Amino acid sequence: MIYHHIALNVPLGLLTYSYPQAIPAGTRVAVPFRGREAVGVVWETDVKPEIAPAKILPVKQVFGQEPPLPEDWRALLDFVSRYYLYPIGQAVFAALPQGMREARAVTLPQPPHFYGLSEEGRMQAPPPVRFSKQHALWQALAAGHQEEACLKAIHPQAGKLLQQWRQAGWLDESEAAAPQIAASQHLLNDGQQAAADTLQTGLSSFQTFLLYGITGSGKTEVYFDAMAKVLAQGRQVLFLLPEINLTPQLLKRVNERFGQVPTAVLHSQTAAGRRTQDYLRAMTGQAKLVIGTRLAVFTPLPDLALIVVDEEHDASFKQDNELRYHARDLAVWRGKQSACPVVLGSATPSLESWHKAQSGGYRLLELTQRARRAARPPQVEILDVRRQQLDNGFSQQALKLIQENHQNGGLTLVYLNRRGFAPALFCGDCGHIFGCPRCSAKMVLHQRVRQLRCHHCDFRQAIPRKCPDCGNQDLTAVGHGTQRVEETLKSFLPQATVVRVDRDSTARKNDWERLYRDIADNRIDVLVGTQMLAKGHDFARLNLVVVLNADGSLYSADFRAPEKLFAELMQVAGRAGRADAAGRVLIQTQLPEHPVFAAVQAQDYPAFAAHELAERKMFGMPPFGFQAAVRADAVAIGQAQDFLAGIKAEVENRLPPEVSLLGPVPMFMMRLAERERAQVFLESPSRKQLHRAAALWLYLLQGRRDAAVRWSIDVDPLEM
Structure with a gap:
């Protein structure tokens, strides 16, 4: 028997199995594991077993008709497992599609077929122009060898026609061809x-x-x-x-x-x-x-x-x-x-x-310049709304701008980074705010479906008829979500077409395609959107962006909050004025003196980055230092913190001097899906020493058995 190390989708290292022949590394196999059949990937072949051969189980099936997963792919997953301190088997299966995670053979895709006109075919007259699709198909074949799938996109009956023309000797067929790349329609500046x-x-x-x-x-x-x-x-x-x-x-x-x-x-x-x-x-x-x-x-x-x-x-x-x-x-x-x-x-x-x-x-x-010669960076205005009376989040100036832009035929984007009708439901008599029973988060009111929803764990419940504390039936929606903003604009501009774009309104497969088509056909006047609309989109008619409640994220304890807000505002501002119409951006804020708003108004990323990097360097924060977070969750926060504190006591005196420990402390979102979460931060100016410390934590965590506590390690964390 020949012994193999095999990666399985389990929180363990490589496991050893036997087979009469050597199985190439990277091959998928089916093996027995704890009374069931599991799929694995051969990681090493012809290894020396570390346990008695009699205890080693045999490989049940080899999917040898499939090409092995390549060596460089396995090297990538080896690195990922080491760097992110994650079990190799689970890392491997996180990187595979669903069909390859199952203990059965997959159907291999057939090699594509490419067709082009043969010498004899080039001597034939093309189909008449009045048969437009046949004519277009012939012209595509005359231009060079094309993949069959591309030809079917030109003519639905391409398969039948190709068969007829091939039998007539008018086509050459091959399984490989240099793709034809169309010339760019854009002249680079x-x-x-x-x-x-x-x-x-x-x-x-x-x-x-x-x-x-x-x-x-x-x-x-x-x-x-x-x-x-x-x-x-x-x-x-x-x-x-x-x-x-x-x-x-x-x-x-x-x-x-x-x-x-x-x-x-x-x-x-x-x-x-x-x-x-x-x-x-x-x-x-x-x-x-x-x-x-x-x-x-x-x-x-x-x-x-x-x-x-x-x-x-x-x-x-x-x-x-x-x-x-x-x-x-x-x-x-x-x-x-x-x-x-x-x-x-x-x-x-x-x-x-x-x-x-x-x-x-x-x-x-x-x-440093926009691609369209006529396009200019948008004019950005910061509006202090601290002493203004707002109409469902809108200043009078914002409503006036939206109205004028609609009258002039422009497209407006109203940006609010919160979906739903309102952030919270509130009892005005006793002050009760409806929170998620599973998370330390407020429930968000979704008026259309008459629900309160948690945007963290997706817990849902019907809108209550009365306050559970005092019985008051006059409950108030506090704050502004996309649904509420949409309703306000529909009342204010009844003649305009207002469309809300968030995860609730774009859940179906073809929603985005329909949205793009409606915008291109000028059937939308005002878009109300969240982060989904802030980046990457190019709507030529969009020339006004209004940002509501821009500074909510600045109250976060996350040291990256200014960077995230700056990127968010710059991206959403960049949607305006991308074609010939001049763009204008109005940002409402209650913190107008914050440096991030001055940077956005100046549209000066390098200056903003220099300021932020200077602060990061002063405190040794990324990219001048490196971090890892060790997290634990349990039914009660005390269990999670005690679990981490116990390991911290063991590890503290064994860490490299360059590594500092912070915590354990509750996470910013402490309660999530009925579990309460705590974390310890490891920080160091040396990535190597940080990894040594994190690996020591991993070793001790793996040796600590506590069914009540789940743990994880996050290298280079973004979540606080």
């Missing part, structure tokens, strides 16, 4: 061209570029220029986005430019079967362009030549449970592993990336 030229010089080796461009400066066209060069060579590109809702608009642009390139789209709303097939298409080299959200960073790509991370600053790239990885950081690691360039793009780069660009770790490329 001087700044874009300079950035594109610099990228061209770096396409053959690893280098990280930070593409800092003001909103509307045309970063996407710079990405596309580099992607076109790589894809024309038949090599692979990985394009990462922070949000699913950015995908439809991007895919439309991708299809216009790269419609002939085999593409895989990977995100959480892709059907499981389709996602598995696209994953395998990428792994076998069939898909040349892979577009996806954070999980797509784990896609095996045998010929990876370029990685693009759009909106690199976005916190959505950080997974906040189970395997707590950061996709942007792993993208840079993969670029180094594959010896290919990585492009990080943003109008408001993370301070970590900006610091690396300023200190020479990344190469900085800047776009």
Whole structure:
């Protein structure tokens, strides 16, 4: 028998199994585990067993018809497991699509077929122009070899016609072809061209570029220029986005430019079967362009030549449970592993990336002008509303601007980072506020469905008829959510079409496509939106942005709060005036003296970053120091804190002197889903020493058995 180390989806290390022959590393197998059949991935072959051979169970089935997961992919997961202090087996299965996590064989995607006109075919007359789709299909074949899927997009009956023309000898057929890349419809301006030229010089080796461009400066066209060069060579590109809702608009642009390139789209709303097939298409080299959200960073790509991370600053790239990885950081690691360039793009780069660009770790490329010559950065006004009487959150100035913009035919975005009808339901008699019974959070009133909802654990209940403390039936909605703002605007502008855009209104598959179509057809006058509308979207008619309650996040204990708010406001302000119409932004605030608002008004990211980095350096905060959080949750906060305090007492005198411990303290959101949470922070100016300390915590945590307490370690945490 030959012994193998196999990774299973369990919180353990590699397990040993036997098989009569050597199984190639990376092969999926089915094995017995605690009385059931489990799927595993062979990690090492022909190993020396550390336990008695009689106790080693045999592999039950080898899925040998599937190509093994490649060596560089396994090296990536080895690194992820070590860096994020997460069990190797669970890390491996977090990186696999659903179809490959099951103990059964997967259906392999068939190689694509490419068709083009043969010599004899070029001598034939094309179909008459009056048969427009047949004529377009013939013209596409005449232009070069095309994938069958692309030809079917031109003509629904392409399969039948291709069969007829092939039998007539008019077509050549192959399983590989250099994709045809359409020429760009956009003429790059001087700044874009300079950035594109610099990228061209770096396409053959690893280098990280930070593409800092003001909103509307045309970063996407710079990405596309580099992607076109790589894809024309038949090599692979990985394009990462922070949000699913950015995908439809991007895919439309991708299809216009790269419609002939085999593409895989990977995100959480892709059907499981389709996602598995696209994953395998990428792994076998069939898909040349892979577009996806954070999980797509784990896609095996045998010929990876370029990685693009759009909106690199976005916190959505950080997974906040189970395997707590950061996709942007792993993208840079993969670029180094594959010896290919990585492009990080943003109008408001993370301070970590900006610091690396300023200190020479990344190469900085800047776009300081908007791509459209007529477009100018928006005019930003900060409005002090401390002494103003507001109408459901609106100042009179804001309502007047919205009314005037509607009369002039403009599109307005009213931005409020809170969905629902109102933040809280309140009893005016006794002061009772309806909180979530499972979390330390207020329930949010959703008037349309007559519910109170928790936006943290999704607990829901019907709106109560009376206060549970005093019996008062006159309950008051306090604060302003998107539903309430929408109703206020519909009353104020009954002749306007007001559309709310948040997670409640865009839950169905085709909601975003319909929204884009309605905006393009000028069927919407006012958009009411949350963060989903703040980034990446390009609505040419949008020329007014009104921001309500802009300073709510500044009351947070999170040291990143000013950075997050600045990015949020700059991104949402950047939606205005992207075409010919001048843009205007009105930001209402009760903290007008805060430096973040002056920076937003000046539209000066470098000055804001310099100020924030100086403060971070003074206190040794990231990027000048490194952090890890050890968290525990239990039914009662005392249990969680005592658990952490006990390990802290064991570890304190064994830590490197460069590492400091803070806590245990309750988390900012202390109660979540009926569990109460505490944490200890580890901080150090040395990443190496921080990891040594975190690994020691992990060792002691694994040896401490307490069924009442769950624990986790978060390296480079973003959650406080």
